[in-house]
Amino acid sequence: MYFSFETIPTFVWVFIATYAIYWIKKPRLGKNEPPMVPYKIPIIGHTADYLFNAEKFLAECRQKYGDPFSIYVFGQVNTVAGNEIVHEVYDSENFNLLSATRDVFPLYRVLKSVLDPRTTEQLVKTIREGITSKLPQYTGRMQKQLMISINKEIGDCSSPKLIKTANDNFASMISRPVADVLVGQEIAKNEDVVKAFADFTKDFISIIAIPPILSFIHPKVHAQVITLPLRFGFNPISKHVLTLKKHLKPVLEKRLKDKKILGDEYKPPLDIIEYILNNPEYKTKVITDDYLNKICEFIFIIIVASINTTSRHITCALYDFAGRPELWDDIYEEQAIIDKECNGVLLPQHINKMVKLDSFLRESLRTFDAVAAFPHRSLESHTFKNGMTIPKGRIVQTYLMDVHYNTTAYGPEPKSFLPYHGLENNFSASKTDKNYFIFGSGKHICPGRFFAVNEIKIGMHKLILNYHIKTPSGKIEKKVIYGPLAEPPITGLIFENRKK
Ligand code: HEM
Ligand SMILES: *[C@@H]1O[C@H](CO)[C@@H](O)[C@H](O)[C@H]1NC(C)=O
Numbered sequence: 276m277y278f279s280f281e282t283i284p285t286f287v288w289v290f291i292a293t294y295a296i297y298w299i300k301k302p303r304l305g306k307n308e309p310p311m312v313p314y315k316i317p318i319i320g321h322t323a324d325y326l327f328n329a330e331k332f333l334a335e336c337r338q339k340y341g342d343p344f345s346i347y348v349f350g351q352v353n354t355v356a357g358n359e360i361v362h363e364v365y366d367s368e369n370f371n372l373l374s375a376t377r378d379v380f381p382l383y384r385v386l387k388s389v390l391d392p393r394t395t396e397q398l399v400k401t402i403r404e405g406i407t408s409k410l411p412q413y414t415g416r417m418q419k420q421l422m423i424s425i426n427k428e429i430g431d432c433s434s435p436k437l438i439k440t441a442n443d444n445f446a447s448m449i450s451r452p453v454a455d456v457l458v459g460q461e462i463a464k465n466e467d468v469v470k471a472f473a474d475f476t477k478d479f480i481s482i483i484a485i486p487p488i489l490s491f492i493h494p495k496v497h498a499q500v501i502t503l504p505l506r507f508g509f510n511p512i513s514k515h516v517l518t519l520k521k522h523l524k525p526v527l528e529k530r531l532k533d534k535k536i537l538g539d540e541y542k543p544p545l546d547i548i549e550y551i552l553n554n555p556e557y558k559t560k561v562i563t564d565d566y567l568n569k570i571c572e573f574i575f576i577i578i579v580a581s582i583n584t585t586s587r588h589i590t591c592a593l594y595d596f597a598g599r600p601e602l603w604d605d606i607y608e609e610q611a612i613i614d615k616e617c618n619g620v621l622l623p624q625h626i627n628k629m630v631k632l633d634s635f636l637r638e639s640l641r642t643f644d645a646v647a648a649f650p651h652r653s654l655e656s657h658t659f660k661n662g663m664t665i666p667k668g669r670i671v672q673t674y675l676m677d678v679h680y681n682t683t684a685y686g687p688e689p690k691s692f693l694p695y696h697g698l699e700n701n702f703s704a705s706k707t708d709k710n711y712f713i714f715g716s717g718k719h720i721c722p723g724r725f726f727a728v729n730e731i732k733i734g735m736h737k738l739i740l741n742y743h744i745k746t747p748s749g750k751i752e753k754k755v756i757y758g759p760l761a762e763p764p765i766t767g768l769i770f771e772n773r774k775k
């Protein structure tokens with residue numbers, strides 16, 4: 276290796292810079308903080324353990340230090356809240372999910388209103404009043420849309436067909452019913468819009484998928500760097516917004532016109548854009564470009580919250596089903612009886628009868644295998660009931676495995692798959708309780724959970740009725756683990772027509 280005298284000052288500078296970062300970043304803990312897990316390497320702290328060995332690492336910490344404890348990852352102190360303490364985080368207005376994720380998932384760069392707390396309020400209200408309370412009326416439309424997707428994407432499997440899931444985890448299957456509910460039956464027919472919905476989150480993630488190495492210096496530095504392409508005008512998201520705008524405009528204009536002409540005779544279509552048009556805050560006489568932008572932004576925030584999550588979990592549930600032959604007959608039988616009863620057209624009461632499927636889904640959601648997720652940031656310093664205090668700005672991770680793999684609630688083998696636990700205990704898939712946190716809890720509990728669970732149940736019902744579903748290995752396929760997070764397996768699933 277060629278070594279010159281000029282390289283020596285470089286080494287010195289690197290050394291000084293590292294040392295400076297070390298001093299600046301050295302975690303300083305206040306009084307009565309949760310115990311800090313000791314670490315050996317400065318700056319790096321527990322980052323490696325957290326990235327490559329999260330399950331074992333956190334389990335050991337939990338055992339040694341109790342609940343909660345703090346660790347040092349990517350240059351920040353994170354407090355890890357388990358089963359005993361995490362409820363306090365979710366029940367308090369002092370903790371915020373969006374604020375905790377804005378540096379690694381800077382959605383506000385493309386959808387500016389997302390950081391406005393009033394937007395969240397509007398979203399939750401819209402989802403509750405416009406989707407959840409209308410779910411029974413959407414049942415027919417959702418199953419039609421899901422059948423279109425199933426026929427298109429899986430289709431005839433008279434001989435076994437391997438369907439790859441790795442690309443989008445059935446996001447396009449989910450985006451059709453979502454489009455139908457959000458932007459109405461007419462626009463949902465448009466393949467470009469369905470594709471824009473399916474791809475939006477994926478394309479957004481593709482620009483920001485850089486490990487937060489620069490967070491060692493400061494999370495804001497990471498946020499600045501990953502959003503550079505956006506700020507230089509490279510924005511793969513904007514084409515999706517344009518697609519929606521183009522198709523939304525004539526429909527909104529027609530509705531305004533019809534309303535004016537028909538007056539009380541106007542029959543409002545059931546969908547979210549109609550809900551928005553009738554919202555006093557969104558009242559308008561003309562559809563201006565600004566107005567369209569505002570609505571599109573709102574719709575895409577719902578898309579980000581709904582499609583990636585729902586498609587991830589229908590995919591996991593299908594893998595969970597495919598890998599467990601011992602459950603096939605029992606769950607198929609329930610679907611076949613319901614199908615016969617409703618003659619192939621599900622009504623809301625039939626969805627309520629899918630109790631085994633619901634219980635199975637709950638178990639799939641519980642055993643999702645994310646170790647820690649849903650970070651929340653404290654907006655003010657906070658003292659827990661046990662007297663421990665954390666400062667303002669602290670990230671608190673939800674130790675999901677500690678919540679979900681609790682022996683009191685799920686018996687001596689809490690990690691095993693208990694398909695009928697929900698059924699036997701009268702817990703439905705959308706019902707949060709202290710040992711089931713997949714939809715969060717407390718004040719900010721996911722308002723879309725009933726919609727998501729309905730979609731997944733209708734989708735699985737139809738898939739199980741139409742196909743035998745197997746894994747390529749014939750066994751349970753492993754999830755893909757990213758640090759403390761989990762994603763569905765990527766082996767693909769084998770579909771084969773069921774003979775009727
Ligand atoms: C299986 C699918 C889904 C999962 C696992 C999921 C999970 C979650 C979780 C964990 C939270 C945070 C709760 C908290 O901070 O306490 C959340 C919030 C939220 N979810 Fe979902 N979600 C799903 C589907 C959906 C769907 C379909 C929609 C929209 C129709 C939606 C809309 C939202 C919104 C708007 C919030 C923010 C609520 C607030 O801050 O008050 N989610 N979701
Ligand atoms: C959801 O987002 C993750 C990254 O957070 C990505 O890896 C995954 O492919 C996405 N899933 C779907 C179904 O789009």
Ligand SMILES: *[C@@H]1O[C@H](CO)[C@@H](O)[C@H](O)[C@H]1NC(C)=O
Nearest residue numbers: 358359681682683684709710
């Ligand atoms: C299981 O969870 C409950 C409720 O949060 C808690 O009271 C109990 O101590 C937990 N059991 C164990 C073994 O951690």
Ligand SMILES: *[C@@H]1O[C@H](CO)[C@@H](O)[C@H](O)[C@H]1NC(C)=O
Nearest residue numbers: 698699700701702703706707
């Ligand atoms: C099951 O739970 C639901 C709501 O959570 C409740 O309305 C119902 O009465 C419960 N049924 C039984 C048998 O406990």
